[in-house]
Amino acid sequence: MYRLIWFVICFFCLTSCKSSKEFTGFSYDPVDVTNTNDKELDPQPKRIIGADSPKVWVSNEFDGARANDFYALNDSTFEVYIAPENAPINNSPWYAFKIWSDTVRMAKIQLNYRDATHRYVPKLLSWVQADSSWEEQWELEVEYDSTNGTATFDVLLANDPIIISGQPLHTSSKLKKTLWDREIIGHGFVKVREAGLSKLGRPIWELDITEVAEDQKAPVLTLVGRQHPPEVTGYLASLIFLEELTSDSELAKKFRQTFVVKAFPMINPDGVDLGHWRHNAGGVDLNRDWSNFNQPETRVIRDALSWMKNHDLRRMFYAIDFHSTNENLFYPINQEVKTTPDDFTQKWVGRIIENNPETEFRIEEFDTSSPIAKNWFYNTFGIDAITYEVDDSIDPEQLDSVSRSAANLLMELLLEEWEKSILEN
Ligand SMILES: [Zn+2]
Structure with missing residues (x-):
């Protein structure tokens, strides 16, 4: 009888540990990772998305971009939704998007990730010269929410697009x-x-x-x-x-x-x-x-x-x-x-x-x-x-x-x- 109870406890523990591992998507080496045959990719449609009125715009139409969706959460906060190419995947939530606004305004941007929690400090790249070179880059301070893994930062938006990315873009x-x-x-x-x-x-x-x-x-x-x-x-x-x-x-x-x-x-x-x-x-x-x-x-x-x-x-x-x-x-x-x-x-x-x-x-x-x-x-x-x-x-x-x-x-x-x-x- 004791044995049976132990067996049941162990079995329960093993299966529950296993399932929690499978669902996090954060594991460095999830099950089957060494099967390296082609796996399906979740598409990232290339597009420009507008939210709120007057409009704030986000674009992923450039090399290295990653931003899957964009919403206004309220009249000051916007969410950029970021999803991986497929899952399971380790916690390396890369993002890069262009953002601009029809009017000059401060905005709160919340990075919300599927299958991950915030990792890379946002870097802002701004258009500082008319000769099409993106020259100035600095880091943005974020407010990290550990319950849902999001990061929020304030940024000044205007007509000229800026690029916000997880690391400098080296495509x-x-x-x-x-x-x-x-x-x-x-x-x-x-x-x-x-x-x-x-x-x-x-x-x-x-x-x-x-x-x-x-x-x-x-x-x-x-x-x-x-x-x-x-x-x-x-x-x-x-x-x-x-x-x-x-x-x-x-x-x-x-x-x-x-x-x-x-x-x-x-x-x-x-x-x-x-x-x-x-x-x-x-x-x-x-x-x-x-x-x-x-x-x-x-x-x-x-x-x-x-x-x-x-x-x-x-x-x-x-x-x-x-x-x-x-x-x-x-x-x-x-x-x-x-x-x-x-x-x-x-x-x-x-x-x-x-x-x-x-x-x-x-x-x-x-x-x-x-x-x-x-x-x-x-x-x-x-x-x-x-x-x-x-x-x-x-x-x-x-x-x-x-x-x-x-x-x-x-x-x-x-x-x-x-x-x-x-x-x-
Ligand atoms: Zn690596």
Whole structure:
């Protein structure tokens, strides 16, 4: 009898825990996430919506936009309703919309999310020059309501539209110009090529950075990023890494004369331009598709790199996958797992922490079982790799200084480890 009661209690607990997990939609790895076959997308109709009188207008007719509906709640408050591309999905409620008013007025804007609670501090981008450049950007203070997960802020509206977005807009068509502006491309030692196409036909750009001759044996550093569209601070960190890797410092020159860098800064351009919270145009989390390769974007990266397995002249040596979350967080491979080079991430991260005492970091080691990018690098090449997570709300100056420091420490340590590996062989 006791047994039966325990059985009933346990059964009830298990089923209720399970169902609460299924319904939140916040789980990082919900059931079936590693089935990476195409899933249906909920459409986001592109339109301009007016509310109240005189009218306030919201538009999602631009790349990166996400705003599913717009209502007047009363004569001073408006709701922007934001829904993900599909669900279950983790709590990365991206939004971006244009807003303007027929009359100059203050308005309260409430962000209301389906399947999520507020996460990204709104950034306001305003039209400050007539030459069609959106120049000024600042953060808006929100009032957060923890019971329903909404965020409300005040904003001055006028005839000229402003853009309000969860992070600065860095859409796919801007990538090449950004690389030029940051002087990452334009050098003889940087080649840009289209590695392949996304599901909807957008190019996935690859940068090859090296001063090594084609017939010279060399180790390879790979950078991938922007698997998850709203993770802009990780993307910006990767661009700062690329600036350092292409700089004219003695260290960077020596690094380029020894290493080959292969960089894929934006591997989910469809998700970015469609204003997705996390998935690609197949409705799939790309960072769970590194074992099945059901999606074109992961296949593009695999095919651009896997020829180096057991290659005479090119040896994959280390890989970084850039992301963002609510803190600066490094996910190394478990120290117990033997990689070549071994424990590189632990050494590198140790130096980053030592050299950036004003910044908080956390380290969380993981095993190599899940089908994420880092584990594909380990499983394919036996190398060490890292998931490099940058705080969503890191101060831009801190992002700049930490990323530069981390990139230089990376080059130093990679050179040391490569020299060591030559001596050992
Ligand atoms: Zn991510």
